[in-house]
Amino acid sequence: MPVLTMRDALNQALREEMKRDESVFLLGEDIGLYDGSFKVTRGLMKEFGEKRVLDTPIAEEIIVGAAIGAAMSGLRPVAEMMTVNFIMVAMDQVVNAAAHIRYMFGGGTKVPLVIRTPGGGGHQLGAQHSHSHENWFAHVPGLKVVAPGTPADAKGMLKSAIRDDNPVMFIENEGTYAVKGEVPDGEHLVPLDKNDVKRQGDDITICAHSRMLIVAMDAATELEKEGISAEVVDMRALRPLDMMPVIESVKKTSRLITVEEGWRSYGVGAEIASRVYEEAFDYLDAPVARIGAAEVPAPYNKRLEKIAFPGKADVVVTAKALLGKN
Amino acid sequence: MKVEQRPAESKSPATLSDKATLLKLHREMLLVRRFEEKTAEMYQAAKIGGFCHLNIGEEATIVGTISSLRPDDYVYSTYREHGHAIAKGIEPNAVMAELFGKETGTSHGRGGSMHLFSQEHRFYGGYAIVGQALPIACGTGYSITYRERDEVVMSIFGDGATNIGAFHESLNVAKLWHLPIVFVCVNNLYGMGTAVNRASAVTEIWKKACAYNMTGERVDGMDVLAVRRITDQLVEQARAKHEPSLLECVTYRYRGHSMSDPDTYRGKDEIKEWQGRDPILTLGDHLKQQKLLTDQEIQKIDEEVTAEVEAAVKFAEESPEPDPKELFRDVYAEAGAA
Structure with a gap:
């Protein structure tokens, strides 16, 4: 199987879907002539032309709004927000419009729209370029939210998102674009509503999505050296949230750690923990442990930034503590 | 406020000397x-809930603009849109039923007064966030050019919307991307209760088009023939x-902002003065x-349209409520949905 970076896997998905369906078009800031801020759209304007790869002004509200209108009028837009931090400018369009239009108009129309946007920190970009906000969107009925952590899932979920008839928030991560992995050629579809056990284990369950999936997998490898068998559940499908693999895993391991790159308060881990308490409380031998970013705006200083975001060591230490092995 | 009429460069199209068109308007x-x-009456009788914004006084603007469109043209509107929906061809029955929250309403009782919609009539919705629908209308405009069609989008909003960023972002890309849109x-x-001159540095709204090198026109919104003439050209x-x-279109709403507005911010004389220029009496x-x-x-x-409205009330009264079992219907589109 070919090995691709996350960036190239996403690019392949876009290219394949644009070839397959003429109603698919891309719009965003510097995605065409400039080849994309993170080069995910590299070469696509050259291949498909300016109509299908539309460079926009730096005006997030018009990007998302126009994508909604196009989606209601027969097209399948894929909008790129350069980073998830910038989407705050367009939140009215995302939440009040994209998410609610179908319902508030009684099912009279649909909004087959994908918004791709990377979050994540670790590049000394400070408080306005480094955060993760997928939980904000996962709160909203009417949106679908996915956050793949492997190149194969990135390709397969992006293709599924483009074919879906609903607004899909497709959360990427700046720190994973160069990550490599095997990616199936051609038609490879991954469902938007299925989470996935990425590593089998018996002693403890670790839930993570996006870049934190990689952190969790690394932590599991390290824990294995210390005789701890960790199961890693990829929470790539955040809304609708597929809890089945987590519940099944917790029934086996009785211990759960959630890992997310954003702040813990009102976060993804909070939701997962709550559902585990509701559905599998009796199986737990310890409280659910949540790992997330320090509750500060992302600092610029390299050392401060490193301790502000969760890493492998946090997961290893927490796992050992939950198992009473520190 | 005195309306300084900027003469539009209009040549009277034949349609306006056409009796059928005049009678239709x-x-x-x-x-x-x-x-x-009737809506006001039904609201006061608690048959209609939520907020309710009436179009009374604005009829020349509504009918003068929308009547210029073809059935396959698109209209995007605001939360003050009952008249817009009717002018675009939606049956009063379906509009009144929506106000009543009934399953037979334009949005099956999920939307209400502020969220009328009809795919069939290309009435692409009432939106209740000021300025929100302009970018969305641009997307439909882009879709028309993308698919090489010849439809037009009419994006209707109030003076209040012209001070928000979405308005400016929309005019910019509409001109930049050559979109087939008439912004009304x-x-x-x-x-709401804030006069244009207390909210906008430029009180002649048409001038805001100049910043985008776009055609801007101002018309007496109480004169349906003038509105129709200029709209024909722009469409x-x-x-x-x-x-x-x-x-x-410079016009006036005789009633308050919504049914719950006591209307304390403008003088009775002003309201009377505008009522003296009533668009329906003028055309009559x-x-x-x-x-x-x-x-x-x-x-x-008058008796015929009054009967039509009475029939709409009867239809709305007798229509079923949405089924509680269908609370979750249409949160998401199922695969293959329309």
């Missing part, structure tokens, strides 16, 4: 008026040349002078 304005009066600003002189410009425009007088209608005929038309 008159009848539609009267229908909207009677519908809204219903300048009724107040954004044609959008359709044939893919050149967008901004049309400011014109038609009588032209010997196209008699008082008796106007009376008869």
